[in-house]
Amino acid sequence: MALVWILLAWGSGGAAAAEPLDLRYVIEVAGVRIAELALTVTEAEGGTRSRLVMESVGLAAAWSAARSQLVSVMRRDAEGRTAPVRFEAQHSKRDREREISIRYDAGGAITALELSSQGRRRDSEVPVELRVGTVDPLTALERLRAWLAAAALGRAEPSITVPIFDGRKRLDLEAHYLGPATAEDRPGEAALELAVRLIGRYGFDEDDELIELPQGERPAPMRVLVSRDAALAPLRVEAPDRRIGPVISLVRDCRQDRCPPPGG
Numbered sequence: 001m002a003l004v005w006i007l008l009a010w011g012s013g014g015a016a017a018a019e020p021l022d023l024r025y026v027i028e029v030a031g032v033r034i035a036e037l038a039l040t041v042t043e044a045e046g047g048t049r050s051r052l053v054m055e056s057v058g059l060a061a062a063w064s065a066a067r068s069q070l071v072s073v074m075r076r077d078a079e080g081r082t083a084p085v086r087f088e089a090q091h092s093k094r095d096r097e098r099e100i101s102i103r104y105d106a107g108g109a110i111t112a113l114e115l116s117s118q119g120r121r122r123d124s125e126v127p128v129e130l131r132v133g134t135v136d137p138l139t140a141l142e143r144l145r146a147w148l149a150a151a152a153l154g155r156a157e158p159s160i161t162v163p164i165f166d167g168r169k170r171l172d173l174e175a176h177y178l179g180p181a182t183a184e185d186r187p188g189e190a191a192l193e194l195a196v197r198l199i200g201r202y203g204f205d206e207d208d209e210l211i212e213l214p215q216g217e218r219p220a221p222m223r224v225l226v227s228r229d230a231a232l233a234p235l236r237v238e239a240p241d242r243r244i245g246p247v248i249s250l251v252r253d254c255r256q257d258r259c260p261p262p263g264g
Contacts, residue, residue: 019145019231022254030244034060037248038259041142047075048082050138065094072138082143083108087136089166100167102136110134115167126170126202134165140173145232151177152192152228169203171211181225190228191235195221210239231255 021041026033037054049071056066070089077083089100096118103112110131115122135143140162150156159176174197181193197218200211212218225235237248252259 020255021231021233022259023233023250024252024254024259025234025248026251027246027248029246032059033057034246035066045073045085047073047085048142049073050141052138065092067092070136070138072136074139074142077106077108082139082146084136084139087138087166102165102167108135110165113167124167126165126168130170130202131165134163134170137164137166140164144173144175147175148177148192148194148226148232163201170201171204172199172201173197174199175224176221180228189235191225192228192232194224194226196224196237197221210242 019041020043021039023039025037025039027035027037035054035056037052039050039052041048041050043049051072052068052070054066054068055061056064060066068089068091070087072087073085074082075085083106084102084104086104087100087102089098091098091100098118099114099116101112101114102110105111113124115124143162144160147156147160151158151160159174162173162175164171164173176195178193178195181191182189198211200208200213204211204213206213206216210219210222220239220241222237222239224237227233227235233250233253234248235250238245
């Protein structure tokens with residue numbers, strides 16, 4: 001799941017109307033496809049609406065039948081940054097279901113948080129003070145793409161940290177822009193390269209792969225390749241020190257190809 005956090009935490013954030021996206025990804029471990037993802041970003045409700053759907057496939061689907069859907073609506077705040085308006089998530093497996101809803105005020109501060117598991121309301125265990133200044137994963141997605149657009153032109157610092165809270169867990173996403181690169185698995189396609197770390201601040205343990213704990217070991221950062229165009233679409237996410245993966249790869253750009261609806 002850690003690599004999915006990177007994909008969730010990606011996109012465009014300076015303007016209220018983001019560059020539209022309609023992308024399809026696969027997640028592979030040791031070359032075996034275990035999940036498929038669909039990411040869309042569109043103009044909606046006077047701002048931006050982002051949706052990500054992830055479903056297990058193959059043997060992984062037979063084992064867990066996992067499915068997640070995240071939706072975020074966001075608008076520009078007084079400082080010109082993309083700020084969350086509302087975030088909703090539904091997660092299901094063969095033996096459980098979970099729903100999350102977060103509401104924000106005009107400044108991006110959390111005003112309401114609802115969690116339920118198996119239809120029963122629960123309280124978030126993340127301390128209130130750790131939620132201050134955070135954004136949901138899909139709003140982080142939008143902020144990162146704006147930063148990268150500026151960093152690639154030398155108009156922003158080469159590093160950024162985005163604090164993320166999804167209702168149950170709290171982490172910092174640290175990204176560093178390395179410069180132009182060539183996507184090896186996409187010959188001839190220009191790309192930008194980043195090094196990314198995910199620092200778990202609350203709700204993670206040593207079994208959470210690729211999430212670094214503040215006092216734990218520091219593995220090599222994950223390598224992220226992004227398209228070198230206005231879309232700044234993630235092309236590939238991988239962990240160099242893990243030979244079997246997991247790896248996230250873009251397989252279809254549905255702005256050009258005809259694709260079925262996400263999660264349809």
